[in-house]
Amino acid sequence: GDWLGMIGGGQLGRMYCHAAQSLGYKVAVLDPDAQSPAGAVADLHIRAAYDDPVGLRQLAERCKAITTEFENVPAQSLETLASVSLVRPGAHSVAIVQDRIREKAFIESTGVPVAPYAAIHAQQDIDAVPEDLFPGILKAARLGYDGKGQARVNTREEARQALQAFGGVACVLEALLPLASELSVVMARAADGQAVFYPSARNEHRDGILAVSIVDAQLADQAIAIQAANAALAIAEGLRYVGVMCVEFFVLQDGRLIANEIAPRPHNSGHYTMNASVCSQFEQQVRVTAGMPLGDTASLCSVVMLNILGDVWFDRASGLKREPDWTAVLAVPGAKLHLYGKSEARRGRKMGHVNVLGATLAEAESAASRVALALDIPFQP
Numbered sequence: 001g002d003w004l005g006m007i008g009g010g011q012l013g014r015m016y017c018h019a020a021q022s023l024g025y026k027v028a029v030l031d032p033d034a035q036s037p038a039g040a041v042a043d044l045h046i047r048a049a050y051d052d053p054v055g056l057r058q059l060a061e062r063c064k065a066i067t068t069e070f071e072n073v074p075a076q077s078l079e080t081l082a083s084v085s086l087v088r089p090g091a092h093s094v095a096i097v098q099d100r101i102r103e104k105a106f107i108e109s110t111g112v113p114v115a116p117y118a119a120i121h122a123q124q125d126i127d128a129v130p131e132d133l134f135p136g137i138l139k140a141a142r143l144g145y146d147g148k149g150q151a152r153v154n155t156r157e158e159a160r161q162a163l164q165a166f167g168g169v170a171c172v173l174e175a176l177l178p179l180a181s182e183l184s185v186v187m188a189r190a191a192d193g194q195a196v197f198y199p200s201a202r203n204e205h206r207d208g209i210l211a212v213s214i215v216d217a218q219l220a221d222q223a224i225a226i227q228a229a230n231a232a233l234a235i236a237e238g239l240r241y242v243g244v245m246c247v248e249f250f251v252l253q254d255g256r257l258i259a260n261e262i263a264p265r266p267h268n269s270g271h272y273t274m275n276a277s278v279c280s281q282f283e284q285q286v287r288v289t290a291g292m293p294l295g296d297t298a299s300l301c302s303v304v305m306l307n308i309l310g311d312v313w314f315d316r317a318s319g320l321k322r323e324p325d326w327t328a329v330l331a332v333p334g335a336k337l338h339l340y341g342k343s344e345a346r347r348g349r350k351m352g353h354v355n356v357l358g359a360t361l362a363e364a365e366s367a368a369s370r371v372a373l374a375l376d377i378p379f380q381p
């Protein structure tokens with residue numbers, strides 16, 4: 001079969017490989033890490049840095065189309081590859097999304113609201129921000145994920161200290177908003193402009209890391225979900241985006257919808273699609289990368305996705321490391337386990353997830369409670 005290319009060797013790349021191989025493609029993964037989850041299942045693992053000219057040339061010459069699994073791929077690398085092969089999403093989209101300052105300004109320009117914020121390039125910028133950005137969150141403009149590179153700041157003085165602690169890198173300072181809930185929209189846009197949407201997921205974070213995503217198949221056409229899908233479409237069209245992308249949203253206590261950030265790839269909150277949708281977000285990424293017809297995003301059932309962090313390997317009472325009780329998880333009807341094959345479990349590290357399916361949300365939630373109990377992770381239906 002044809003070869004597809006993937007820049008990045010993490011779990012998103014691994015699930016992409018599985019989906020691509022099921023459709024008859026071979027996948028070449030570019031990642032420097034010999035132990036990478038995607039490299040281990042790829043048909044070819046090119047062990048080189050994301051900006052290594054030799055590795056990039058090898059990838060481009062082998063593959064008819066190339067995609068990526070993380071936003072921090074050097075945009076220049078995508079540009080280099082694009083002179084030889086198809087690259088989706090394009091460098092221009094990724095360059096905006098990987099810098100919070102450009103990302104926020106861009107989202108605003110499409111008419112979609114964002115949190116009140118200020119770009120911070122130096123200490124003087126903190127002196128000038130309006131008082132109503134406090135209490136706020138200082139976020140490094142680049143390279144943050146899972147809440148890393150962020151600090152809650154109650155006062156201007158705390159913001160100054162946080163900026164110094166970050167080494168003075170470019171940041172955004174945004175107001176801490178009163179959230180009612182969080183949701184996200186995963187969508188795909190093809191080269192001809194056609195777009196498809198998955199039902200939006202309701203997300204719960206713990207310590208800045210996604211913990212739970214929930215989709216009630218009976219509530220797919222709620223007004224707020226339609227509003228979110230329209231906002232995601234405006235953003236995708238503005239970016240002339242080709243590929244799978246996700247927009248994270250906040251729903252405020254007064255009901256307003258605010259865009260938080262864009263991921264130029266499949267998203268953790270879309271992992272539910274692997275079992276609860278006709279076509280998963282990874283198959284969708286394969287299709288859109290390869291220029292095949294977009295897949296069916298219809299839901300098959302309701303679903304609760306529970307993330308499995310490395311914490312699950314540490315016994316709560318003794319603190320000692322042990323293998324989690326997978327047998328108890330697999331004994332729960334409706335539970336589908338996905339592990340990423342990471343070499344070492346560390347606290348806060350994403351190791352896998354469980355999609356718990358149900359004909360109704362109540363059914364999925366009650367089964368998810370059993371899974372959560374088996375893994376000793378908190379979950380309240």
Ligand code: ATP
Binds near residue numbers: 176178208210248
């Ligand atoms: P990801 O892993 O999703 O890329 P990230 O490190 O880019 O995470 P954000 O998405 O910016 O971080 O923030 C992580 C979480 O922190 C959000 O999902 C939300 O729960 C909370 N949060 C972030 N910004 C705000 C805000 N302005 N007001 C209230 N809560 C916020």
Ligand code: MG
Binds near residue numbers: 145
């Ligand atoms: Mg992020």
Ligand code: MG
Binds near residue numbers: 248260
């Ligand atoms: Mg986020």
